Amino acid sequence: MNWTYCEQWNNLTETPLDPLTPEQAQARHVSSELYTAVASPAGQSTPTLRVAMRLETGYASVVFMDEYGRDTLDYTFTLINGSFFLETATSYSYGSSQERGGYAEADRTETYEFTTDGVIERTIEEEGGELKESRHGVDVSSNWEPIPAFGTYASLIRRER
Numbered sequence: 592m593n594w595t596y597c598e599q600w601n602n603l604t605e606t607p608l609d610p611l612t613p614e615q616a617q618a619r620h621v622s623s624e625l626y627t628a629v630a631s632p633a634g635q636s637t638p639t640l641r642v643a644m645r646l647e648t649g650y651a652s653v654v655f656m657d658e659y660g661r662d663t664l665d666y667t668f669t670l671i672n673g674s675f676f677l678e679t680a681t682s683y684s685y686g687s688s689q690e691r692g693g694y695a696e697a698d699r700t701e702t703y704e705f706t707t708d709g710v711i712e713r714t715i716e717e718e719g720g721e722l723k724e725s726r727h728g729v730d731v732s733s734n735w736e737p738i739p740a741f742g743t744y745a746s747l748i749r750r751e752r
Contacts, residue, residue, distance in 0.1 A: 592632060592633070593631050594630055595628075596611040596612070596613060596628055597611055597626070597627050598625060598626060599625070602662070602693030603693040603694065604692075607629065616741070620646070621741070622647075623646035625643070625645040625647075627643045628641065628744065630642075637658065639656055640655045641653075641656070642654075642747065642748060646738070649670030649671075650668070651667075651670075651747065652666060652668065653747055653748050657685075659685075659689060660691050661685060661691070661692060661697075663682065665683075666680050666752075670738070674735050674737055675747070676705070676736075677705060677735075677752065679703065679705070680703045680705075680752070681701070681703075682701045682702075683699075683700050684698060684700075698717060699715070699717040700716045701714070701715050702715075706731075707731065710725060710726070710727050710729070711731075
């Protein structure tokens with residue numbers, strides 16, 4: 592993976608807002624300020640995922656993107672007692688659409704919201720409406736992740752959870 596850094600990612604233009612050098616991004620990591628790490632596979636310029644970190648507010652997100660620059664899977668973590676907890680996972684489906692980036696509208700979203708005490712709420716939204724269900728007593732031990740050191744996001748960016 593090749594990593595580039597910026598303050599934030601612009602979904603509409605599919606470009607970084609306020610690009611940062613690795614040194615600037617690392618300084619932001621150390622000071623807990625917002626920065627975004629954008630990954631592209633070796634030899635490709637099209638990003639496949641991004642990691643936004645803002646430790647001062649206890650926030651991290653990992654967003655996987657498809658070949659059209661659209662968000663397909665979004666993991667949102669919150670900082671609890673010195674570790675990240677996967678609080679929300681949202682997948683996006685676009686059907687046969689080939690619209691680019693932030694201009695594309697998902698025809699289906701599926702969201703899982705987790706609590707540390709084992710409650711999961713699942714919400715499916717599609718054209719026909721919305722479906723919600725909850726489960727209790729679920730083992731969420733795999734939702735915990737250590738805060739990564741700058742540039743070492745392997746544990747956080749695991750797609751399969």
